[in-house]
Amino acid sequence: MGEFEDTRRHAIVEDPPSVEAFASAVSWGAILAGGVAAAAFSLILLMLGSGLGLAAISPWAPAGESAARFGVAAIVWICVTQIFASGLGGYLAGRLRKRWVAVHGDETYFRDTAHGFLSWASATLVTAIFVTSAASGLFHVTAQVASVSATGGAMGTLKDRGNASAALDAWPMGYLVDGLFRQSDSAAANSNATPDVTAADKKEVVRIFLNSLASGAPLSSSDARYAARLVSQRTGSSLDAAQTRVIATYSQLQQRFADLKAAAKDAADKARKAGIHVSLWLFVSLLMGAFAASLTATIGGRQRDF
Known part of the structure; x- marks a missing residue:
C-alpha cells in the first residue's frame, strides 16, 4: 500500500511537467x-x-464643414472598428486554444495575452496586404489627377510646355491668346481690312x-515687337496698341501661372498635413486593437479553463 502511494505521488508531481515539456505553448489554429x-x-x-458616412454627408453643406465632420x-x-474586431479575434483565440495542464496562473495569463496579440497581428497583416494592393492604384491615379488639376491641365507638365x-x-x-487676337468693333465691322x-x-x-515662361523671364523686346506685329495685322490695331496688349496678356499669363503654382503648393501642404494626421490616428487605432485583442484573449482563456 505504501509503495502504491509513492508511485501515485510520483505520477502527480513528475508527470505534468513532462507532459508540458512536449506540448506546444502556441495554439496556431486558435x-x-x-x-x-x-x-x-x-x-x-x-x-x-x-454607408453611414455617405448617408450623413450632405451635398448642400459647406465643403470645409462637411470634410471636417467626415474626418x-x-x-x-x-478606432471603434479596431477595438471591436480585434476584441472579437482575441476572445476567440483565447477561448479556442488548447487546455494547458499544470501551467502556472501567471504563465497562463501571459500565453493568453500572447495569443490575443498574435491573432491581432495576423488579422492586421492580412488586412494590410489587401488594403495596400487595392489602395495603391487609387492613390496613384488620385495624385496624378490632383497634380494635373492644380497646375492647369496640359500646361502643368514640362512635356506639354513645348507643345503649342x-x-x-x-x-x-x-483663353488669353484668343483674347489677344480679338478684333475691336470697328475692325470687326470692316472685316475685309484685316486677314x-x-x-x-x-x-x-x-x-x-x-x-519666356519656361525660364520665368519677362517677354523680350524682340519677341514683344514680333508678336505685336502679328496682332496688329490680324486685329487692325496700331503697333503700339498691339504691343501694349501683348505685354499685358503675357503679364496676366504669368500671374495665372503664379496663382496655379501657389494653389498646387497649398494643396500639397494640405495633403501632407492630412497624411500626418491619418498616420498618427492609424497608429493609435492599431494600439487600441492590440490592447483589446490581448485583453479579451485573457477573458476567453479564463472562460476556457473554468
Whole structure:
C-alpha cells in the first residue's frame, strides 16, 4: 500500500511537467481562427461605416464643414472598428486554444495575452496586404489627377510646355491668346481690312510665350515687337496698341501661372498635413486593437479553463 502511494505521488508531481515539456505553448489554429474572424468583422464594420458616412454627408453643406465632420467621424469609426474586431479575434483565440495542464496562473495569463496579440497581428497583416494592393492604384491615379488639376491641365507638365497645340487648348493659355487676337468693333465691322486669324498665328504667339515662361523671364523686346506685329495685322490695331496688349496678356499669363503654382503648393501642404494626421490616428487605432485583442484573449482563456 505504501509503495502504491509513492508511485501515485510520483505520477502527480513528475508527470505534468513532462507532459508540458512536449506540448506546444502556441495554439496556431486558435490564433488563425481569431485573426480571420477579426479581419472579416473589421471588413463588415468598415462597410457599415462607409454607408453611414455617405448617408450623413450632405451635398448642400459647406465643403470645409462637411470634410471636417467626415474626418472626425472616420477617425472615431476606425478606432471603434479596431477595438471591436480585434476584441472579437482575441476572445476567440483565447477561448479556442488548447487546455494547458499544470501551467502556472501567471504563465497562463501571459500565453493568453500572447495569443490575443498574435491573432491581432495576423488579422492586421492580412488586412494590410489587401488594403495596400487595392489602395495603391487609387492613390496613384488620385495624385496624378490632383497634380494635373492644380497646375492647369496640359500646361502643368514640362512635356506639354513645348507643345503649342496642347498649350493652346489648355486653360488659361488658350483663353488669353484668343483674347489677344480679338478684333475691336470697328475692325470687326470692316472685316475685309484685316486677314483672318489662323491657328498658325496663335501657335506662334503661344510658342513665344512658352519660351519666356519656361525660364520665368519677362517677354523680350524682340519677341514683344514680333508678336505685336502679328496682332496688329490680324486685329487692325496700331503697333503700339498691339504691343501694349501683348505685354499685358503675357503679364496676366504669368500671374495665372503664379496663382496655379501657389494653389498646387497649398494643396500639397494640405495633403501632407492630412497624411500626418491619418498616420498618427492609424497608429493609435492599431494600439487600441492590440490592447483589446490581448485583453479579451485573457477573458476567453479564463472562460476556457473554468
